[in-house]
Ligand SMILES: Nc1ncnc2c1ncn2[C@@H]1O[C@H](COP(=O)(O)OP(=O)(O)O)[C@@H](O)[C@H]1O
């Protein structure tokens with residue numbers, strides 16, 4: 001064989017191998033077209049903001065104004081003397097929040113799922129209502145009661161006992177952690193109840209049958225078995241607590257107590273001067289890493305909990321422990337919690353909404369009660385916030401659910417090579433703090449304002465919510481889709497329907513109930529969400545929640561009270577109608593909650 | 597009609613590679629009823645699902661009615677919805693949000709061979725007639741019993757008149773009596789329709805009674821293909837002998853071309869050609885080929901033994917007899933006078949022994 005022949009032979013072989021490779025790639029893409037499509041969409045929606053955080057931390061100046069990449073922001077951000085204090089605050093706030101949450105949640109979950117506590121139904125409704133009241137409204141309610149100057153409690157104390165100094169203040173870290181911790185109780189209650197229900201009662205029964213006493217069973221079986229679930233909720237709440245913004249802003253801002261999230265917020269929405277996206281990005285990256293580490297931890301713990309899950313899932317009621325005379329302390333405990341988290345703040349809101357200006361409870365005040373604050377709502381705010389809110393709560397859950405269904409269909413059902421990656425991407429909005437998503441989206445929207453002019457419109461909020469709730473939606477749909485036997489779908493294929501047709505005609509109808517529930521849930525979350533809407537706000541896209549926020553920071557307490565009451569009055573009947581939805585979440589048929 | 601060549605499939609699991617199917621070959625003729633028989637985990641379902649297109653094999657070729665639907669070397673993969681098949685799933689997979697009529701009509705309304713509206717009704721009715729569910733067409737499928745759901749699944753699989761019908765343990769979720777009844781009916785229906793059938797089961801009684809052809813699978817390979825009678829009476833390997841029907845096994849040592857020494861005496865039987873004298877082999881004989889006699893002494897084709905247990909089965913009685921240090925199962929038809937603890941002679945008829953190396 002001559003050298004040239006050998007050469008051309010090698011080229012030929014390489015060409016053939018190349019063609020084979022190309023063919024395999026084409027084959028892979030045609031075979032898994034849906035997988036690649038879903039990955040592409042989610043990759044852009046979730047990945048772009050994440051990358052934008054990195055990008056903006058490496059740039060100085062206004063978005064879009066080119067320039068070299070630089071570490072200047074990091075230098076400026078982390079040499080600021082405030083940063084150590086802020087990190088410490090964040091840490092203490094997060095830990096304190098989780099502790100307060102657990103302090104209330106654990107007894108509640110146990111009482112609710114394992115004892116014969118009376119009035120469970122009513123308590124459940126309160127928990128729902130508590131969950132739906134936006135956290136910032138509850139925080140405002142608390143301030144109205146406990147603020148050292150205007151707080152109802154302190155003024156009352158002053159007038160009754162003549163004390164000079166305020167007896168109580170919430171403008172400190174413990175106060176913030178307490179308010180935030182309380183507000184997370186309903187969410188962690190729903191999550192933990194689900195885990196409790198999913199636990200195999202046979203584990204416990206086997207212990208009784210072996211002759212172990214009740215106490216011994218609790219010590220040797222119940223606690224070890226539920227520990228992973230508790231740990232999972234703890235990690236999840238920690239993940240939230242380092243990223244939450246509302247309480248740190250509302251309670252912390254007046255006292256100048258900053259945590260990471262509020263620091264970022266005030267960096268990108270300063271009262272004077274240009275937004276410092278670079279600084280925000282520099283802090284944001286730290287926050288993102290923190291979130292990812294905790295998310296990783298969460299996944300590790302969650303895997304542990306699956307080991308104890310019921311396999312059969314037959315409708316089963318574990319035996320309820322009779323409380324006997326302990327039921328009164330138990331009820332008292334529940335009452336204290338409900339009063340603190342629900343009754344007091346709402347009562348405070350209602351009270352100020354009925355007065356021309358905030359003041360303590362007194363005969364004089366009673367005589368001044370008026371509905372004027374309610375009557376002037378329309379002329380005060382106009383129609384726009386209502387229209388925007390309506391668009392938001394209809395569009396965000398719809399888009400989010402369409403995407404979620406598609407993603408989890410690919411993840412659960414298609415043998416897609418990168419389904420793990422896709423699933424991880426869809427989970428990312430849980431791990432990355434929402435405030436960061438919003439900041440990054442604002443940045444991107446400014447960067448691409450020529451191509452996609454949505455900056456400052458309600459649609460950018462819709463987009464933010466769609467991405468943020470994709471995590472919740474896809475997780476829920478994963479859970480539902482796994483329960484649909486794969487042969488139900490395969491039999492459709494064998495009958496001659498394409499994948500999409502089977503999805504449309506068989507899978508979606510089978511999940512209809514769950515899809516509606518998740519849709520409603522995301523709608524409710526969207527309705528009470530304020531952080532992202534706030535970061536993305538402009539003059540055109542005010543929604544109810546951001547409006548209340550702005551009024552509050554403008555010092556208009558009575559108007560805030562009136563609007564807050566209206567906001568709650570709208571949502572509570574919906575929640576009442578959707579009790580079943582909450583029951584299904586608490587019973588673990590759904591993918592948990594998304595408390596933000 | 598169905599032609600499988602060198603089919604193989606490997607699953608990569610967390611615990612390593614599982615070779616579910618290792619290069620099997622199989623031919624099923626038109627109108628034939630072929631049963632894949634084997635213990636659980638031997639790769640039957642994987643094979644069947646590969647034929648359906650629900651599983652993508654790693655290599656080999658599958659041909660349905662002259663059309664190549666899968667080929668590893670040529671990179672051909674026809675998706676399930678384009679293959680001319682009907683399938684009955686183990687879980688029935690009837691869609692709980694539809695009624696009986698809608699489920700059965702699905703292949704005609706949303707499937708491969710969409711029919712004009714006026715055509716759907718008579719064809720669905722025909723299919724329901726076939727499975728005797730004509731009266732239940734308006735019922736939600738969730739109201740039906742297991743056996744009825746099974747029939748709905750069968751009607752759905754047959755309504756589009758596919759050329760190939762695939763069934764994966766369709767009877768395993770039914771209780772014993774219903775299973776037997778459905779078995780008879782399945783056979784009648786598939787025969788009357790004349791559809792080529794590939795049927796998967798781990799139940800040897802089902803396989804023997806249903807199949808025109810039985811393929812015994814083990815560990816991803818096909819060990820023996822033949823008519824039920826062949827497979828039962830002349831199992832070609834120890835595994836098949838063990839798995840299909842009951843069998844007595846006795847260790848032995850080859851003495852000559854047609855003679856084996858064993859604890860129960862010298863046995864006359866054809867020895868496989870690869871077994872030279874002195875080699876250890878296993879002798880096998882079916883319990884129903886043995887019989888008992890009241891004469892308890894040893895003799896030509898008989899050994900004395902003691903009855904260890906007796907199980908009355910209605911149509912037959914199963915004895916366990918210890919003879920020459922070996923426990924033998926003996927099946928006698930009907931009832932029998934022998935009792936536990938008695939001495940009895942076990943008779944070995946000539947020509948029934950089989951030898952496995
Ligand atoms: N999706 C899968 N992933 C990993 N292993 C599998 C999968 N499906 C089947 N297997 C393995 O392949 C082997 C054959 O399985 P299968 O075809 O279902 O057996 P059969 O139907 O004969 O019981 C088994 O060892 C099984 O564990």
Ligand SMILES: [Mg+2]
Pocket residue numbers: 637640641642
């Ligand atoms: Mg199987």
